[in-house]
Amino acid sequence: MFHSVKAKEGASLVMVICIGAFLMAFALSMIYTAGLLLSRSNRRLEQERSYQLARSFSQILDLELKKYNALGDAPEKSFYRYAVHFLEGQYGEYDPDYLDETIFHYTAGEAPEGMDENHYGTIRVALYKEAGEEEEELSGTVSSDAPIEDILTNPIQRYVFTVEVTAETGSASFRYRTEYRQTAIYEVRFTYGDSKRPVVLAGSEWHYDNASGELCNFDSPVQLEYEYLTGLANMKSCSFENAYLEEGEGI
Amino acid sequence: MKIRSIKAQGGETLVEILAAFAVFLLLMAVMQGAVSFCTNAQGKSKEIRRVNAEICRNFQTAEEAVPTGNVTLRFEASSFTGETGGAVLFEIETALGEKKVPFQDGEGEPKHTIFYLFLPADTNAGEPGGGEP
Numbered sequence: 140m141f142h143s144v145k146a147k148e149g150a151s152l153v154m155v156i157c158i159g160a161f162l163m164a165f166a167l168s169m170i171y172t173a174g175l176l177l178s179r180s181n182r183r184l185e186q187e188r189s190y191q192l193a194r195s196f197s198q199i200l201d202l203e204l205k206k207y208n209a210l211g212d213a214p215e216k217s218f219y220r221y222a223v224h225f226l227e228g229q230y231g232e233y234d235p236d237y238l239d240e241t242i243f244h245y246t247a248g249e250a251p252e253g254m255d256e257n258h259y260g261t262i263r264v265a266l267y268k269e270a271g272e273e274e275e276e277l278s279g280t281v282s283s284d285a286p287i288e289d290i291l292t293n294p295i296q297r298y299v300f301t302v303e304v305t306a307e308t309g310s311a312s313f314r315y316r317t318e319y320r321q322t323a324i325y326e327v328r329f330t331y332g333d334s335k336r337p338v339v340l341a342g343s344e345w346h347y348d349n350a351s352g353e354l355c356n357f358d359s360p361v362q363l364e365y366e367y368l369t370g371l372a373n374m375k376s377c378s379f380e381n382a383y384l385e386e387g388e389g390i
Numbered sequence: 391m392k393i394r395s396i397k398a399q400g401g402e403t404l405v406e407i408l409a410a411f412a413v414f415l416l417l418m419a420v421m422q423g424a425v426s427f428c429t430n431a432q433g434k435s436k437e438i439r440r441v442n443a444e445i446c447r448n449f450q451t452a453e454e455a456v457p458t459g460n461v462t463l464r465f466e467a468s469s470f471t472g473e474t475g476g477a478v479l480f481e482i483e484t485a486l487g488e489k490k491v492p493f494q495d496g497e498g499e500p501k502h503t504i505f506y507l508f509l510p511a512d513t514n515a516g517e518p519g520g521g522e523p
Contacts, residue, residue, distance in 0.1 A: 155410070155413065158417075159413065159417055162417045162420065162421060163417075163420060165421075165424075166420045166421050166423070166424035167424070169424040169425065169427070169428050170424050170427055170428070172428070173427055173428040173430075173431035173432065173435075174431065176431060176432065176435045177431050177434060177435050177438070179435075180434075180435040180438040180439050180442070181438060183438075183439065183442045184442050184445065184503075187442070187445070187446055187449075187505075188505060188506070191449070191505050191506075191507055192506065192507065192508065195487075195507040195508040195509070196482075196484070196508045198508075199482060199484050199508050199509075199510065199511075200482065202510055203482065216478065216479075216480050216481045217480065217481070218480045218481075218482055220480070221479055221480040239470070243467070244467070244468045244469060244470055244472070245465040245466065245467055245468060245479060245480070246465065246466060246468035246472045246473075246474050247463040247464065247465055247482075248463075248464050248465070248466050248474055248478070251461040251462060251463065251464075252461075253458075253459050253461055253486070254461045254486055258506040259486065259506050259508075261472065262463065263468065263472055264465060
């Protein structure tokens with residue numbers, strides 16, 4: 140009988156402890172949730188600051204890209220020059236299965252004097268390129284008596300170039316992405332016959348090999364093959380235009 | 391034996407009841423504190439969200455950003471996490487700008503917050519308002 144009473148007392152104590160622990164946990168979870176709500180509200184403004192920083196820096200890069208039309212005009216270390224080298228160089232095209240090897244990251248080094256990192260955050264830029272729609276139109280045929288001006292000045296859109304700017308301020312960060320269509324004009328090589336001997340138009344006459352070479356003696360109009368020579372050395376001009384409207388760029 | 395049996399069947403003692411009551415009060419106090427904290431936090435959160443929304447709205451109509459000076463950012467190749475360690479690959483010259491955005495705080499007092507922006511480098515830095523009148 141005595142043991143039974145003792146056992147009952149123990150059970151009620153356990154119940155009190157359980158209910159107390161439950162209520163304490165409930166109270167703590169309420170406080171935690173409220174704190175979370177507050178911190179999320181506070182972060183909203185930080186995110187807006189990051190967004191504005193990323194967006195404004197994106198606009199600076201946009202100006203840089205559109206400032207020049209040819210590599211020769213762009214100064215050393217300019218973003219335009221680097222972007223052109225990036226597109227024409229050996230950097231791999233974007234592949235979602237190999238993000239680490241096809242997205243290239245750049246970070247602004249030490250903050251320059253006068254720039255407070257607490258206010259302007261850390262700026263990172265990521266670049267990647269994807270093949271444009273006209274990749275397969277880099278060659279063709281033309282009649283020897285047809286005008287070739289259009290072929291010589293034909294702008295080729297080889298790549299879609301993506302610039303992602305990430306601004307990190309405190310605990311918030313924002314990534315702003317802009318896509319550009321690269322439009323380039325390249326040197327063109329004309330060839331004739333199965334041997335693909337190069338031909339050059341000088342005035343109204345076609346010559347073999349170069350402008351002062353042997354005159355091509357076509358009795359009747361023949362089909363010449365042409366090929367755009369890509370690469371930095373053969374690039375006559377390169378410009379960038381937005382692939383999409385401004386409204387659709389933020390992420 | 392009879393006394394023990396009566397004791398076993400008897401109700402709780404006054405001390406036990408008082409102790410239970412004290413525990414109950416303590417738990418109620420904790421709960422009340424938590425509920426009160428939640429209510430305050432919710433109100434404060436709502437107020438912060440209202441102010442934030444107002445700031446974001448006013449950002450569009452606020453005065454133009456004022457340039458405070460030009461800097462050149464030098465970019466190096468980095469890892470995804472931002473670890474650098476190479477040559478400078480490209481440089482971006484930009485002006486640092488500050489944009490004052492007005493808002494009203496919870497008590498209706500007019501205040502302002504500053505947004506920091508990057509501006510084109512050729513902006514006339516250091517001369518608010520765009521230079522010569």
